[in-house]
Amino acid sequence: MPEDLWKIRQRKKMSVADLSAKSGVPALSIQEYELGQVAIRAADLPKLAKALYVEEWDIKLLSEPIPTSRPRRPSRPRPSASPPRARKEKGSKKERRPPGPITEGQKVYLDRLLTKLDLSREDFEAKLGRSVESLTQEEAREQLKLLQEQVRERNQRARETQIAHILELGKKLEMDRPALEAEAGKPLTELSRREASRLLRDLQERLTAKQAATPKRKRAHLPEAVDEFEFNYLARQQEEGATLVFTLFDGSVFSGQIVGFSPYSITIREPGGDEVTLQKLAIAYYRRATGQGGE
């Protein structure tokens, strides 16, 4: 026989805060459930049951509210002569007001949530099977909660960057989008962030395993920042006193022995004894003068 949530909680000697901490269900939601304001959400029921060590069917989905007044011991008659104040009959339940129709504020909020979910009022009413106007305040509150949940879920959808990363990893694993969606069990755009991150982790692990299985490709050494080869060549030519012939972009030709050089220029002594500094940007190519051998 299912029992009210609060009854089970009290029997287990737990406070609302304890139950919230143990189940992960927000304390505010538990209070609403216990007050019978809303039915326990399907997602929360197993958490609450687990935290309370009961079966799900042991908990009433819609609790009777916790009685606010406790039976009191009969009090001694007061010495004062004042007439006793009228009291409510003990143990009687507070009479609940009949639920009023949905309020304007609720309607405005409902429309705002529907907009966030790209739903029209008509779509929503069709799903609901009745008009919004026919909802009571309480029913409206329940529907608003459900919509809030959906908005929250939607906001938690996988990021575009996550989807792009999934597709990228898929490509490396030779999996196209349909294959990835089959793996995920739903379209990639409908994945939550958590699902997307789980899928990413899984794909990443598979890729790592695949890469470990394939022999490593030897990466070419591309010394873009190294200028030692030309430096070494020039140093050797200078040491040997070789005569070099320089051809410039404008077609002019200079020849001479190297006096010095930097990354940007080369200074030579021409056969006549003149020193000329050639900017490397002006040089097209150079070589040892014919008949001098060398490399």
Next chain:
Amino acid sequence: MSLGDYLRYLRALHGGMDTWTIARAIGLEHPYPINEIEQRYRAVGDDDLLAKLATYYDVPVEDLRWRRERSRKAFTIFADEAMRTGQTVRLHLRMGDTLEGRITWWDLGAVGLQRTGDGEIIVVQRHAVDEWESAAGN
């Protein structure tokens, strides 16, 4: 000559102004896109920017696009592959010369080419190379 090298060359030809000046002249808020083209080794620069630079320097935009595809990185990959495989290559220089031989080394600024025929080493400055190709099978 890669696009980056070419733009630096054009800048020098036009008086060596800084890239802020060019950016302002072509309507950019800052010179980063120009700096990026000049400094990066990979093919960078979108068509719009190349069109503006072509107008500014008064050169054909096709020339800039063509050079963009012949980035330093592209030449590096070619030179490295040619050196490792020992294949004969042909380097077409900006001034119209063509040199043929085997690449014995390459680095940041130059390529050591062992010329076909006399085996002479010619040090070719990278910025002088406009186009390159394998001479294999020819």
